Amino acid sequence: MKFGKHFHKIGALLLSVILLTSLCTTAFAAEKTPNGMIDKRVSADTAFVRTHVDAMDAIRTGALQLREEINLSSFLIPAADAKTLLSAVKSCYAELFFVGKNFSYSTTFRDGTQYIYNLFPQYEASSVSELNNMLSAFFEKADAYLALLDDSMNDFTKAIVLHDAIVLNAEYFITKNGRQGTPYTLMVEGWGKCEDYTRCYAYLLAQAGIKSEIVDSDSMAHEWIKIQLEGRYYEVDITWDDPTSPDRSTDYPGRVSHDFFLFSDSAFTDHYDYSTVNPSADTTYDHYYLHHMDSQLCMVNGTLYGIYSYSSGGVQIKLVAYTAANELTTVLDIGAAVGQAEGFRAYRWSAGGNSYYLSSYANLGAYDGLLYYNMPKSIYVYDPASGVNLKLADYSNDNQLFGMKISNGTIYGNDSENATVSGSLIKVSACLQIGDVNNDGAVNILDATHIQRHIANFFTLVDADAMKADFDRNGSININDVTSIQYAIAQ
Numbered sequence: 001m002k003f004g005k006h007f008h009k010i011g012a013l014l015l016s017v018i019l020l021t022s023l024c025t026t027a028f029a030a031e032k033t034p035n036g037m038i039d040k041r042v043s044a045d046t047a048f049v050r051t052h053v054d055a056m057d058a059i060r061t062g063a064l065q066l067r068e069e070i071n072l073s074s075f076l077i078p079a080a081d082a083k084t085l086l087s088a089v090k091s092c093y094a095e096l097f098f099v100g101k102n103f104s105y106s107t108t109f110r111d112g113t114q115y116i117y118n119l120f121p122q123y124e125a126s127s128v129s130e131l132n133n134m135l136s137a138f139f140e141k142a143d144a145y146l147a148l149l150d151d152s153m154n155d156f157t158k159a160i161v162l163h164d165a166i167v168l169n170a171e172y173f174i175t176k177n178g179r180q181g182t183p184y185t186l187m188v189e190g191w192g193k194c195e196d197y198t199r200c201y202a203y204l205l206a207q208a209g210i211k212s213e214i215v216d217s218d219s220m221a222h223e224w225i226k227i228q229l230e231g232r233y234y235e236v237d238i239t240w241d242d243p244t245s246p247d248r249s250t251d252y253p254g255r256v257s258h259d260f261f262l263f264s265d266s267a268f269t270d271h272y273d274y275s276t277v278n279p280s281a282d283t284t285y286d287h288y289y290l291h292h293m294d295s296q297l298c299m300v301n302g303t304l305y306g307i308y309s310y311s312s313g314g315v316q317i318k319l320v321a322y323t324a325a326n327e328l329t330t331v332l333d334i335g336a337a338v339g340q341a342e343g344f345r346a347y348r349w350s351a352g353g354n355s356y357y358l359s360s361y362a363n364l365g366a367y368d369g370l371l372y373y374n375m376p377k378s379i380y381v382y383d384p385a386s387g388v389n390l391k392l393a394d395y396s397n398d399n400q401l402f403g404m405k406i407s408n409g410t411i412y413g414n415d416s417e418n419a420t421v422s423g424s425l426i427k428v429s430a431c432l433q434i435g436d437v438n439n440d441g442a443v444n445i446l447d448a449t450h451i452q453r454h455i456a457n458f459f460t461l462v463d464a465d466a467m468k469a470d471f472d473r474n475g476s477i478n479i480n481d482v483t484s485i486q487y488a489i490a491q
Helices: 053-064 079-092 128-146 155-169 183-189 194-207 334-342 445-455 463-469 479-490
Strands: 038-040 099-110 113-123 212-217 222-229 232-236 261-263 298-300 303-311 315-322 328-333 350-352 364-367 370-375 378-382 389-394 400-407 410-416 424-430
Touching: 038 079, 038 194, 053 079, 053 113, 079 099, 079 113, 079 194, 128 155, 128 183, 128 194, 155 194, 155 222, 155 261, 183 194, 194 212, 194 222, 298 364, 298 370, 303 328, 303 364, 315 334, 328 334, 334 389, 364 400, 370 400, 370 410, 378 400, 389 424, 389 463, 400 424, 445 463, 445 479
Parallel strands: 038 212
Antiparallel strands: 099 113, 212 222, 222 232, 232 261, 298 303, 303 315, 315 328, 364 370, 370 378, 378 389, 400 410, 410 424
């Protein structure tokens, strides 16, 4: 079940921010969930998962081989706990998305107690070959998420990056085309229900070395997560952070919320009737700016960027650098920059006639070390290295852009009639290709020559061409960029 705030926030204080990719090399790769990284209270015994981790791992090993029977006789699991055990396995190991709900088991008696002897799981994969193909797809998509991380990031930043990437690329559906959502559909196909959001997030956090606990409430018919940062656990509902239309029927393309990200138990008042292994007493993050940032945050060259927006005599929109200490540093006053260039209407979303929304619907994205953001009728690009801000493309359709998303080097705008309606992602522009200075669609020796001619003052590269010429992304154009391109071509 998915409830919580939808994205309709007209006339309210809005703080927008966004996070995307880093150019650093990832040190993380998708594999089986490490034991002990994901906790869950699945019975009155809060230590059940920790106590039976060896039995759970034995089930996982057998399931990954599609064994029809898995021997558990050595683990002395009471037969009464069979359902609880399988529930724990499916919750804590997202890679077992193919294990069905139904199962049977045989028993043995010892000292008057009935224990599980063999477990007979039900699988939703018909052959080892089919399973291997599905697992390959699952791990490949997981690797794409993990590639957004690098060792320079602290756990706070890793948690944000993964949270935002999942929300940006997933849609909430319980069923779709007659199929039930699973961690596989969420990871590979980009849709699923709350359990699928939660378990995929927990899985990716575990690969990045961050512990978590999966939490559920029967009365809410809902599941979410707690994540551990610096030894303390904090509440996160990644499903409710995926904004939907007011009737909750459709996803808001390109939008990310942080309304339910990193809270103490006492501040997480929308969630109720649940038990936890790891209480969340610490209130450090309860009043962070991040909770009001309704767009993705972007990591570029070790700095986390976002769009901070608020209403004070009109909408204010600023590109900021953001830290785990809740520090905001203005990098670019977007409203002032766009307003000076094109007039105030260029950065205010029209509500019809002479009325304007007192909220910002700017989204941020990152690609090849550059930051991109949308205005109502245009896309801009900002270079953190040089501080240059340029309009990349105008949007000529009748509707406005209420957000944007970057996919494979292409910018898609959220085209919508107004702020209360979920729109459609429509291609607006390609991202700049760093190094393609002569705009022929490829990076080659001609581009290196082009830069050399600029350095020698035969002509001056300006605007987007100058951004693309800064191949080593240090904020200046010199012979090092020529050398870097030549080296890249030779590889």
